[in-house]
Amino acid sequence: MDSDTPSRFARRSALRLIGAGGLALGGGMGGGLRAVLAQGQAPALVTPDKARPQMPYGVMSGDVTGNRAVVWSRADRSARMVVDLSTTQGMGDARRIIGPAALESSDFTAHLDVGDLAPGQTYFYRVQFQDLADPKIYSVPLIGRFRTPPIKARDLVFAFSGDEAGQGWGINEAWGGYRVYESMRKFNPDFFIHSGDQIYADGPLQPEVRLDDGSVWKNLVTPAKSKVAETLDEFRGNFAYNLLDENKRRFCAEVPMLVQWDDHEIRNNWFPDQQFGPQDTRYQERSASLLAARANRAMFEYNAMRPDPVDPERVYRAFRMGPLADVFMLDERSYRGPNTANRQGAGDRNADFLGPGQTRWLKQSLLASRATWKVIASDMPLSIVVRDLNADVPKGTFEAWANADDGPPSGRELEVADLLGFIKQHNINNVVWVTADVHYASATHYRPDNARFTNFKPFWEFVGGPLNAGTFGPGEIDRTFGPEVKFVGLPPGMKQNRPPSDGLQFFGIGRIDARSRSLTVSLHGGDGQTLFEVELPAMS
Helix, strand or coil: CCCCCCCHHHHHHHHCCCCCCCCCCCCCHHHHHHHHHHCCCHHHHHCCHHHCCCCCCCEEEECCCCCCEEEEEECCCCEEEEEEEECCCCCCCCEEEEEEEECHHHCCEEEEEECCCCCCCEEEEEEEEEECCCCCCECCCEEEEEECCCCCCCCEEEEEECCECCCCCCCCCCCCCCHHHHHHHCCCCCEEEECCCCCCCCCCCCCEEECCCCCEEECCCCHHHHCCCCCHHHHHHHHHHHCCCHHHHHHHHHCCEEECCCCCCCCCCCCCCCECCCCCCCCCCCEHHHHHHHHHHHHHHCCCCCCCCCCCCCCCEEEECCCCEEEEECCCCCCCCCCCCCCCCCCCHHHCCCCHHHHHHHHHHHHHCCCCEEEEECCCCCCECCECCCCCCCCCCECCCCCCCCCCCCCCHHHHHHHHHHHHHCCCCCEEEEECCCCCCEEEEECHHHCCCCCCCCEEEEECCCCECCECCCCCECCCCCEEEEEECCCCCCCCCECHHHCCCEEEEEEECCCCCCEEEEEEECCCCEEEEEEECCCC
């Protein structure tokens, strides 16, 4: 079997054994003993598990390319990361890589950027931590896997969604926790696009929430989730909280992550240089930019992300997933102007959304792409109207691209028009957008013959989410770019902020067929049921 077509059965049979956070080899103590014996560390034979370094948040991979991948985990003390990498589930051909020390300065998280990988190959990785205070002692190892993008075209599957632990709905272990992650895992995706709101730093949790039917939703609550996040440690605690969920740990061990952020990683609808008004009494620190810097640090610490060598805080980046797809992860927070009435007649700093630098990067990256499909991962939708209703901004203020006037492009819509015109001018085909943010699923086809601005090629936008948060919507639609809404995943007259137990959690799956090069996108409910599906043929 060539490396571009690894056995799905082998992948599944190995990873079916991965429980909460990865595979503890041999089960508990035995696996740890084999790993230590391989090092010639006989004294560890009598080390009880509780004395070993612990890995409470499992293992994760991310930012995978054809020859590199980031492997992540966290220890509970100062310890050195050790990674064994193999192309077989038995780890018989493993090569050992001594990784970085997990120290207090990174909240004991550790990242290893593994290189010299073969394209189109499934890899299994085994992570251990060596106690730096007593180097004879190693943690019980955990195993994960990832697959590198191929050189030759093969079928490609990816998932997308967002919005996690919001509106008071946290980990309810009695209900099954973050069940959507388990539903997505069953599709065996090659990678997952997390479209933002990975945490709700501004959304403390209560231990119990009374539901409409009189039953009680019970949240797992930690100190970090008991108040809004302001300190670096509180932001770290928000990211760590979501990894307490068994479904998410299992998913992260099997599926490489591509992560972006939106507003709730800091505070609802924030923008750079914003000063929170006195109306929000929860905050002592009122600088959005200072909180964003702390949140950015915590996000990189708690995700398998590869920092840019020039700008280590940069969130936007691109990934080549083989000849069939390139993925462009956007950042619609860091470079935007303030939220305003969004009606500027010409582009200026106040109308920025991506900002000039990121826009140039996206245009150049799209122009250089030779992949069949160009997947733009936007953390906010294009035509769904999102108003900023915070008390410390003027009335009539908008949060997203759209400004609800249905007319020619103005405000932030000018960036959209410029980008869409560039795509048409350079005949860039097969561009599709995926997003989240609005807490319901939808599919929208944009057509120039239905638009006030017509200088663009038709395209689709798909909205996933929430993963585990309140369900809202549907939103008002701005008609500037000719949106034709094909699907909305909500019942008529739905009450707002529905709990996950109502079953209105959503994700998307994209499948690219290697032979036809067509992209099929489906939207799914929380238990995996297909709600909408469309096949998009590839244009030459």
